[in-house]
Amino acid sequence: MEQPVISLSGASASLGARPVLRGIDLTVRRGEVVALLGANGSGKSTAVRAVVGQVPLTSGELELFGTPRRAFRDWARIGYVPQRTTAASGVPATVREVVSAGRLARTRLGLPRKADREAVRRALELVGMADRAGDSVNALSGGQHQRVLIARALAGEPELLIMDEPMAGVDQASQQVLADTLRQQVAGGTTVLLVLHELGPLEPLIDRAVVLRDGCVVHDGPPPKAVGQHALPGHDHVHPHADTASEPIRTGLLT
Amino acid sequence: MDILGYDFMQRALLAAVLVGITAPAVGIYLVQRRQAIMGDGIGHVALTGVALGFLTGTNPVWTAVLVSALGAVAMELIRWYGKARGDLALAMLFYGGMAGGVLLINLSPNGSNANLTTYLFGSITTVSQGDVQAICLLAAFVMAITLGLRRQLFAVCQDEEFARVTGLPVRVLNLLLAITAAVTVTVAMRVVGLLLVSALMVVPVAAAQQATRGFAMTLAAAIGIGVIVTLSGTVYSFYVDVPPGASIVVLAIAVFGVITALAAPLARRRARRAELLAPREERCTLEVPGSRSPAGATAVSAPSSGSGFGSGSGSGSGPGFGSGDDVEVRPSG
Numbered sequence: 001m002e003q004p005v006i007s008l009s010g011a012s013a014s015l016g017a018r019p020v021l022r023g024i025d026l027t028v029r030r031g032e033v034v035a036l037l038g039a040n041g042s043g044k045s046t047a048v049r050a051v052v053g054q055v056p057l058t059s060g061e062l063e064l065f066g067t068p069r070r071a072f073r074d075w076a077r078i079g080y081v082p083q084r085t086t087a088a089s090g091v092p093a094t095v096r097e098v099v100s101a102g103r104l105a106r107t108r109l110g111l112p113r114k115a116d117r118e119a120v121r122r123a124l125e126l127v128g129m130a131d132r133a134g135d136s137v138n139a140l141s142g143g144q145h146q147r148v149l150i151a152r153a154l155a156g157e158p159e160l161l162i163m164d165e166p167m168a169g170v171d172q173a174s175q176q177v178l179a180d181t182l183r184q185q186v187a188g189g190t191t192v193l194l195v196l197h198e199l200g201p202l203e204p205l206i207d208r209a210v211v212l213r214d215g216c217v218v219h220d221g222p223p224p225k226a227v228g229q230h231a232l233p234g235h236d237h238v239h240p241h242a243d244t245a246s247e248p249i250r251t252g253l254l255t
Numbered sequence: 256m257d258i259l260g261y262d263f264m265q266r267a268l269l270a271a272v273l274v275g276i277t278a279p280a281v282g283i284y285l286v287q288r289r290q291a292i293m294g295d296g297i298g299h300v301a302l303t304g305v306a307l308g309f310l311t312g313t314n315p316v317w318t319a320v321l322v323s324a325l326g327a328v329a330m331e332l333i334r335w336y337g338k339a340r341g342d343l344a345l346a347m348l349f350y351g352g353m354a355g356g357v358l359l360i361n362l363s364p365n366g367s368n369a370n371l372t373t374y375l376f377g378s379i380t381t382v383s384q385g386d387v388q389a390i391c392l393l394a395a396f397v398m399a400i401t402l403g404l405r406r407q408l409f410a411v412c413q414d415e416e417f418a419r420v421t422g423l424p425v426r427v428l429n430l431l432l433a434i435t436a437a438v439t440v441t442v443a444m445r446v447v448g449l450l451l452v453s454a455l456m457v458v459p460v461a462a463a464q465q466a467t468r469g470f471a472m473t474l475a476a477a478i479g480i481g482v483i484v485t486l487s488g489t490v491y492s493f494y495v496d497v498p499p500g501a502s503i504v505v506l507a508i509a510v511f512g513v514i515t516a517l518a519a520p521l522a523r524r525r526a527r528r529a530e531l532l533a534p535r536e537e538r539c540t541l542e543v544p545g546s547r548s549p550a551g552a553t554a555v556s557a558p559s560s561g562s563g564f565g566s567g568s569g570s571g572s573g574p575g576f577g578s579g580d581d582v583e584v585r586p587s588g
């Protein structure tokens with residue numbers, strides 16, 4: 001049988017003195033689309049940061065494309081979309097400049113060639129930001145900024161796409177663009193691991209959901225169907241733009 | 256021009272041009288990483304290097320390069336490993352460098368606080384032939400790194416974690432940047448002086464970015480501003496006997512003020528245009544309880560002003576999903 005693309009087994013990790021992952025198993029096979037779900041603070045970001053090698057494991061194993069983490073060098077095969085922060089960087093940068101940074105996965109210390117500029121242009125077109133290529137990223141809305149971060153990951157033409165809350169704080173138009181982009185990538189054979197707060201418009205794409213609670217996996221299987229539906233008790237769902245004042249909302253699974 | 260008739264003035268102006276290029280070229284990365292103050296720290300540490308040169312009878316430019324490079328690497332290591340007490344370690348390094356310099360220079364046979372002053376605030380008359388050669392060599396190194404590796408350094412300073420995940424040698428690049436900053440401090444030290452070198456790294460960048468949208472443009476504009484202010488400041492110091500560092504930095508801040516005043520209406524116009532564009536994408540949609548199709552139509556968009564993503568709701572803004580009863584719970588491990 002083919003090696004899984006991501007294989008995390010018995011993984012524990014701490015941030016500061018605090019154990020944040022407490023022995024999680026996470027396997028993603030080629031071509032799969034896996035959603036990582038869980039409440040705020042359940043360790044989703046830490047889990048994907050561990051997968052991309054940015055949080056050291058205190059115990060457990062990580063293999064990427066069948067290679068142990070220590071020996072893995074092929075980072076260009078992975079496209080990473082970190083959780084978006086609201087902090088603007090100190091110096092202005094254009095959309096194209098930010099997306100081009102993703103292409104460094106291929107060019108490394110070399111100079112960009114024509115094929116590299118083409119890849120950047122394609123990535124910008126995929127997320128519908130080609131007409132904003134020369135604009136400052138500081139002038140973008142949250143949704144547009146998220147699209148830029150995804151284009152940056154796509155610029156390296158990865159086989160595995162890892163995205164942390166790509167839909168958080170994203171307006172409707174951008175959500176649709178992102179869902180379409182993702183559908184195209186998946187149709188093209190890209191493997192996807194994405195952190196979500198709710199399945200939302202991506203629901204039809206998801207093959208499997210892994211639910212974290214307090215740093216442990218509490219569900220690994222078909223996406224929880226009722227989630228995000230009106231069947232929720234109390235109707236206190238379920239839209240991506242809820243007032244920040246309303247969180248944390250503790251509904252059954254998460255508490 | 257009579258001013259070019261003096262050898263020392265030719266040397267000073269050449270040094271000034273090189274300083275005007277290199278200081279903003281390094282400074283832009285420090286500003287991008289919000290470490291604008293790092294140049295100042297290296298300047299303090301370099302003082303010990305200068306004094307060491309006096310003490311040992313070698314050209315202070317070379318000893319300053321050595322000591323400030325060590326100091327810059329130490330600062331970078333503190334940034335990696337320092338954690339909570341990192342800022343105290345940095346403070347110790349800065350003040351230790353300054354105090355060490357003053358101490359050593361007074362111990363050395365031909366050193367005094369007077370020639371220390373020329374290193375603190377710059378001097379046009381004391382730039383020697385040897386200094387100019389050293390400065391040319393060091394400036395070439397700085398330009399090769401800051402311009403040749405600008406894409407990589409941009410990526411590292413913009414989003415370090417992402418840069419690591421792309422497989423860039425981030426630690427090597429960070430150390431290289433620290434050493435380059437240290438070299439720049441020594442390039443600039445003869446003209447602007449150690450106490451003001453950081454200003455020339457930061458102020459032209461701050462001025463340029465008032466009017467630019469991209470990194471490459473900011474870099475080019477900052478270098479342009481840097482060259483203009485170092486040249487005119489040096490010339491001013493020729494006619495009016497003040498340390499060039501002071502006139503250069505005052506000029507740079509004046510340029511910053513002028514550009515800020517000119518750019519403000521421009522920024523307002525841009526913001527208005529963004530506002531006009533925004534409603535197309537982020538209009539409010541009414542919440543229709545209980546219905547979820549077409550996808551997402553139930554959402555109430557945050558009335559984002561379109562004035563940048565700072566106003567977005569950031570991460571995890573939605574409420575959680577589902578109730579536990581809906582999901583088969585299978586604890587792992």
Ligand SMILES: Nc1ncnc2c1ncn2[C@@H]1O[C@H](COP(=O)(O)OP(=O)(O)O)[C@@H](O)[C@H]1O
Pocket residue numbers: 015016018020038039040041042043044045046047571
């Ligand atoms: N740098 C850090 N140092 C210490 N604790 C942290 C740090 N970052 C996150 N945490 C804690 O780790 C837990 C998991 O965080 P995270 O993985 O970001 O959760 P999620 O992405 O699921 O919201 C949270 O309780 C958070 O407070």
Ligand SMILES: [Mg+2]
Pocket residue numbers: 044045046083164165570
């Ligand atoms: Mg998170």
